[in-house]
Amino acid sequence: MKNKFILGMAVAALALTACNDDEKKSENTVTLDNDIKAAVEQYVPNVIYTTYNDLAKESNELYELLAAATEKGVDALTQDEIDAICAKFLQARQSWEESEAFLFGAATDFGIDPHIDTWPLDVPSLATALSNTEQVESLEGEDGIAYASAKLGAELLGFHGIEFILFRNGQNRTVEALRGNEDDEAFNGKTVTGAQELIYATAVAGDLRDNCFRLSVSWNPDAPEAWQDRCEELEVPVSMTGSDKTYGENMLGAAKAGSTYATWQETMSYILVAGCSNICNEVANVKMGNAHNGGDENYIESPYSKKSFQDFIDNILSIQYSLYGKAGATTPESNSIINVLKSYNYNGVTNLQDKLKASVDALKACQNEGAFVDIYDNNLVKVAMDVINELDEELNKAAQWIVKQ
Amino acid sequence: MQIKGFGIALLGLAVAVGCTDGNSGFKESVKNREPDAKYVGQAVGNFSADEWYPGGQLGTTDNVTAGCYEDETPAVEKQGLMTAFNLGQAAFERKYTTSTAPFKGLGPAYVRSSCLDCHPGYGHGKRQYQYRAEFGNGYLLVIYHPVDDQNSDDGPYVAEVTGMPQTKATYPFLPPIDEEQIDIQWKNVTEMESGLPMQFPDGEEYSLIYPEVNIPESAFNTSPTPYQTGAVAFRLESTIGIIGSGLLDAIPEDSIREQYRSEARFVDLNPAFWDKDANDFAAGAWYGYEKLGEGRYADGTPASTGTKLLKRFTYAMTRATLQDGAGANAIWNITNVSRSDRPYLYTTKAWAKAMSENAQVIAAIKADPSSPYYANGTDEGIKDAVLNLLDPSTNQFDNQWHNFTPEMSDDQYYNFMVWHRGLSIPRARNLNRKEVQLGKEVFNRIGCATCHRPSWKTGSDNYWKPAIYADKELPRYQDQTIWPYTDMIQHRLYMKNGIHGSWCRTTPLWGRGLSRTNTGAEDRLHDNRARNVIEAIMWHGYSDKSEGYRATKNFYNLSKEERDAVVEFINSI
Numbered sequence: 004m005k006n007k008f009i010l011g012m013a014v015a016a017l018a019l020t021a022c023n024d025d026e027k028k029s030e031n032t033v034t035l036d037n038d039i040k041a042a043v044e045q046y047v048p049n050v051i052y053t054t055y056n057d058l059a060k061e062s063n064e065l066y067e068l069l070a071a072a073t074e075k076g077v078d079a080l081t082q083d084e085i086d087a088i089c090a091k092f093l094q095a096r097q098s099w100e101e102s103e104a105f106l107f108g109a110a111t112d113f114g115i116d117p118h119i120d121t122w123p124l125d126v127p128s129l130a131t132a133l134s135n136t137e138q139v140e141s142l143e144g145e146d147g148i149a150y151a152s153a154k155l156g157a158e159l160l161g162f163h164g165i166e167f168i169l170f171r172n173g174q175n176r177t178v179e180a181l182r183g184n185e186d187d188e189a190f191n192g193k194t195v196t197g198a199q200e201l202i203y204a205t206a207v208a209g210d211l212r213d214n215c216f217r218l219s220v221s222w223n224p225d226a227p228e229a230w231q232d233r234c235e236e237l238e239v240p241v242s243m244t245g246s247d248k249t250y251g252e253n254m255l256g257a258a259k260a261g262s263t264y265a266t267w268q269e270t271m272s273y274i275l276v277a278g279c280s281n282i283c284n285e286v287a288n289v290k291m292g293n294a295h296n297g298g299d300e301n302y303i304e305s306p307y308s309k310k311s312f313q314d315f316i317d318n319i320l321s322i323q324y325s326l327y328g329k330a331g332a333t334t335p336e337s338n339s340i341i342n343v344l345k346s347y348n349y350n351g352v353t354n355l356q357d358k359l360k361a362s363v364d365a366l367k368a369c370q371n372e373g374a375f376v377d378i379y380d381n382n383l384v385k386v387a388m389d390v391i392n393e394l395d396e397e398l399n400k401a402a403q404w405i406v407k408q
Numbered sequence: 409m410q411i412k413g414f415g416i417a418l419l420g421l422a423v424a425v426g427c428t429d430g431n432s433g434f435k436e437s438v439k440n441r442e443p444d445a446k447y448v449g450q451a452v453g454n455f456s457a458d459e460w461y462p463g464g465q466l467g468t469t470d471n472v473t474a475g476c477y478e479d480e481t482p483a484v485e486k487q488g489l490m491t492a493f494n495l496g497q498a499a500f501e502r503k504y505t506t507s508t509a510p511f512k513g514l515g516p517a518y519v520r521s522s523c524l525d526c527h528p529g530y531g532h533g534k535r536q537y538q539y540r541a542e543f544g545n546g547y548l549l550v551i552y553h554p555v556d557d558q559n560s561d562d563g564p565y566v567a568e569v570t571g572m573p574q575t576k577a578t579y580p581f582l583p584p585i586d587e588e589q590i591d592i593q594w595k596n597v598t599e600m601e602s603g604l605p606m607q608f609p610d611g612e613e614y615s616l617i618y619p620e621v622n623i624p625e626s627a628f629n630t631s632p633t634p635y636q637t638g639a640v641a642f643r644l645e646s647t648i649g650i651i652g653s654g655l656l657d658a659i660p661e662d663s664i665r666e667q668y669r670s671e672a673r674f675v676d677l678n679p680a681f682w683d684k685d686a687n688d689f690a691a692g693a694w695y696g697y698e699k700l701g702e703g704r705y706a707d708g709t710p711a712s713t714g715t716k717l718l719k720r721f722t723y724a725m726t727r728a729t730l731q732d733g734a735g736a737n738a739i740w741n742i743t744n745v746s747r748s749d750r751p752y753l754y755t756t757k758a759w760a761k762a763m764s765e766n767a768q769v770i771a772a773i774k775a776d777p778s779s780p781y782y783a784n785g786t787d788e789g790i791k792d793a794v795l796n797l798l799d800p801s802t803n804q805f806d807n808q809w810h811n812f813t814p815e816m817s818d819d820q821y822y823n824f825m826v827w828h829r830g831l832s833i834p835r836a837r838n839l840n841r842k843e844v845q846l847g848k849e850v851f852n853r854i855g856c857a858t859c860h861r862p863s864w865k866t867g868s869d870n871y872w873k874p875a876i877y878a879d880k881e882l883p884r885y886q887d888q889t890i891w892p893y894t895d896m897i898q899h900r901l902y903m904k905n906g907i908h909g910s911w912c913r914t915t916p917l918w919g920r921g922l923s924r925t926n927t928g929a930e931d932r933l934h935d936n937r938a939r940n941v942i943e944a945i946m947w948h949g950y951s952d953k954s955e956g957y958r959a960t961k962n963f964y965n966l967s968k969e970e971r972d973a974v975v976e977f978i979n980s981i
Contacts, residue, residue, distance in 0.1 A: 032442075107473075107474035107475065108474075108928075111474065111475075111529055111927075111928065112528075112529070112927065112928025112929070113928070114528060114542075114543030114544055117501075117503075117522070117524060117525075117543055118543065121502065121503045121522075122502070122503075123502075123503075123505060123508045123509070123510070123511065124505075124508065125503070125505035125506055125507075125508050125514075126505075126508055127505070127506050127507045127508065128505065128506050128578070128579070131579045132579075135579075153540075156503075156521060157503055157521070157522070157542070157543070158503045158504075158505050158514075158521060189508075191778075192776070192777075192778055243928065244924070244928050244929050244930075245930075245939075263924070263925075265443075266442065266443055268443050269443055272473070273473050273474070276471060276473045277473035277474035277475050281474075281475045288490070288494050289494055289497065289498065292491070292494055293494055293495055293498055296491040296494070296495075297491070297495050299509075299510060301509040301510040302495075302498065302510055403445075406443040406445040407443075407445055407446060
């Protein structure tokens with residue numbers, strides 16, 4: 004790490020030398036600015052808006068499916084219906100993980116990330132809450148969302164609360180299990196029915212949906228009106244503090260009065276570092292590293308669905324989509340961050356793309372070996388951590404390079 | 409690996425730039441600004457090369473983008489402490505639960521369930537309009553008996569609730585304070601007590617707001633209530649930045665003594681800390697062995713009986729070493745998570761009594777034979793168990809009612825302290841810009857630097873550490889030149905509804921310009937009353953008794969260009 008620090012200073016000195024040809028620099032800088040601007044104009048709507056749009060839509064569908072299931076009642080519910088709810092959960096979960104290369108902005112500033120994706124789930128407290136008839140009644144119906152949001156506490160909210168109700172030991176819950184009483188050991192001595200669990204999951208899904216609406220509306224000024232109306236109804240801020248701009252408008256307005264992004268070069272480096280590098284570090288050294296290095300499975304985030312490796316893959320794909328300019332992209336769009344680097348002959352592009360692919364491959368190798376909770380101390384995990392850290396270094400080198408041009 | 413090893417310019421965006429937009433605190437960007445990357449590490453204008461690295465070479469991250477407050481110092485990596493740092497970070501960020509590992513032991517009464525709630529984005533808390541113990545609210549309630557029985561800033565804390573009052577409790581208990589009854593009103597200042605107009609000489613206006621807080625007696629689930637023991641007043645105190653705390657811990661006590669001596673010639677310092685006649689520290693400035701307990705210094709020397717360390721942390725400077733400072737305390741008392749060296753609950757006898765006399769609480773426990781408060785299952789037995797187990801003087805691990813076990817392991821606590829002492833300061837931004845250079849010149853000229861002392865030199869950083877991890881090392885910052893912009897001394901500003909106790913340590917300014925980037929907000933001062941830098945400065949001149957009045961008056965009389973330059977400088981360091 005110290006080496007990286009010194010490297011930064013050395014590159015600064017080199018750049019000073021390289022910038023002596025003022026006329027040429029000025030000309031190139033204008034062109035570079037325009038090219039980065041085009042890449043950001045591709046990135047913001049096609050990566051951020053699209054991903055948050057998907058997330059909001061899918062989380063709404065999840066809520067509606069759960070609400071319908073609760074309404075129908077566990078006795079009439081079929082396994083196919085439960086499986087459909089589980090599939091929708093995983094779809095929404097995937098969109099969330101694919102948004103983690105741009106957690107900066109609304110997700111962080113409004114505390115949405117810790118609100119909807121905190122762990123561990125406080126299972127004993129959940130058992131206490133669901134065995135309290137009054138509390139379950141408060142969670143029921145439309146008002147249940149507001150109650151959940153205000154009263155449950157983040158320890159019982161978000162993806163992992165719903166995950167606990169829908170999955171166990173990597174499998175979808177069975178309709179038989181939901182027709183009986185909860186048998187997790189934290190519920191010993193308490194009687195909690197599957198119907199009560201579904202009431203809880205529905206309220207929490209409603210709160211999740213509201214937060215996903217807010218993510219979309221806070222970035223995209225053209226988010227669906229119904230989502231904007233819901234945010235207004237909830238009376239939650241959806242613009243940057245001290246401004247009426249959305250986060251998307253702010254980034255698209257870089258290098259102009261009123262934007263917090265002073266230059267286009269810095270905007271691109273911001274995407275690379277505050278976005279892509281941050282999730283790289285999180286995946287390698289926290290999500291994987293704390294369980295692997297700490298030798299403790301309790302540090303694993305998604306134990307009920309056993310989908311941790313898929314979460315990590317989706318995180319890395321989030322970086323790929325950011326660099327390639329489109330959600331779901333397997334090759335770069337013409338106006339993309341990766342193509343800006345290529346067209347200005349950045350000699351680290353191949354390494355960057357190689358490490359990106361190697362990271363996904365390494366995680367898939369882990370996935371083929373088993374669930375993270377079962378193999379967190381396996382050497383394949385260490386291999387994946389190492390290659391993701393190498394990807395992190397490449398992202399930082401690219402960011403370092405772009406602001407010196 | 410979190411340090412971003414490159415010299416990209418401030419994204420930090422707004423900070424760097426132009427004029428303020430009224431009181432919104434939102435800055436305007438400037439077209440065609442060049443990134444500062446190529447100047448990083450170079451002497452530029454009136455800045456020396458090392459001013460780019462406010463935390464020194466061992467304490468600065470080159471990252472200035474969102475998330476940079478989370479970065480470790482180069483010392484962490486150099487000493488091979490990354491795994492501990494990352495595990496400690498999780499202890500800071502994650503929600504504590506009642507009993508689900510790895511972060512368990514929440515309650516029975518608590519202030520927040522996560523450190524991150526009070527330190528959003530690792531920064532300062534955000535101004536609140538209602539009190540809810542949730543993300544972004546970094547306020548601690550201050551509840552005290554005012555010495556004038558009215559609204560004085562001074563007076564002892566009430567004894568019925570904890571010094572850091574709790575508004576949450578785990579089932580079946582009721583929180584000591586019902587937060588839904590807390591009322592926060594933001595009032596406008598119509599006139600400065602000092603007489604300074606609320607319009608600069610060039611016509612630009614500024615406005616100031618301050619909080620008024622009220623909590624009715626019905627909100628207190630204690631017996632007695634604070635109202636039954638005297639007049640009650642309320643204040644808010646927000647969390648301050650946690651970055652760079654380890655570097656402040658490394659400033660030698662002798663250097664701080666010299667700073668006291670130099671200032672004592674001109675102002676009356678807090679007599680509890682400085683003995684003017686002796687020209688040396690007063691007894692109250694020290695934190696001794698009787699509170700610290702057994703420990704050891706970084707070089708292995710035992711810190712036994714007779715050890716005393718200089719107080720330097722918290723607004724009121726109640727804590728000495730970081731290793732027994734606000735964070736070391738908060739990871740225990742904010743969540744009420746016990747550990748082997750903290751076997752007692754952070755509660756009050758008045759709350760324990762109220763809970764033991766609450767029929768609903770008794771009934772709920774009676775219905776749950778697995779409850780640690782169940783005792784013999786009779787009303788009287790449960791009452792006795794609740795009264796004693798919730799009592800702050802009961803050793804939770806060794807008592808006659810129920811013996812709990814430590815909820816945070818010693819290793820977890822050590823990791824947390826590696827993380828705490830290992831948080832870096834982001835590098836300075838835009839020092840190459842003429843406006844920032846002008847700002848530095850004006851900042852020094854008008855007297856801001858008298859209290860916001862720019863730089864210090866760390867010494868051997870032979871830090872103290874407790875017995876619980878005495879054989880392990882923490883990030884160490886030897887022989888560094890650092891630029892925190894604080895004199896490490898308390899002063900009085902005499903603001904409307906000011907800080908409890910009147911005296912407040914000069915807040916370090918380093919890295920604060922990146923608050924908006926990291927947290928989405930840039931509220932300043934102890935209760936977030938300042939919405940931008942201008943307001944923070946002008947509050948220093950609210951009263952002509954303020955020790956910052958003269959510098960504020962000088963600021964008031966600057967041209968707009970110079971005022972803006974000071975703001976840009978403050979946001980760049």
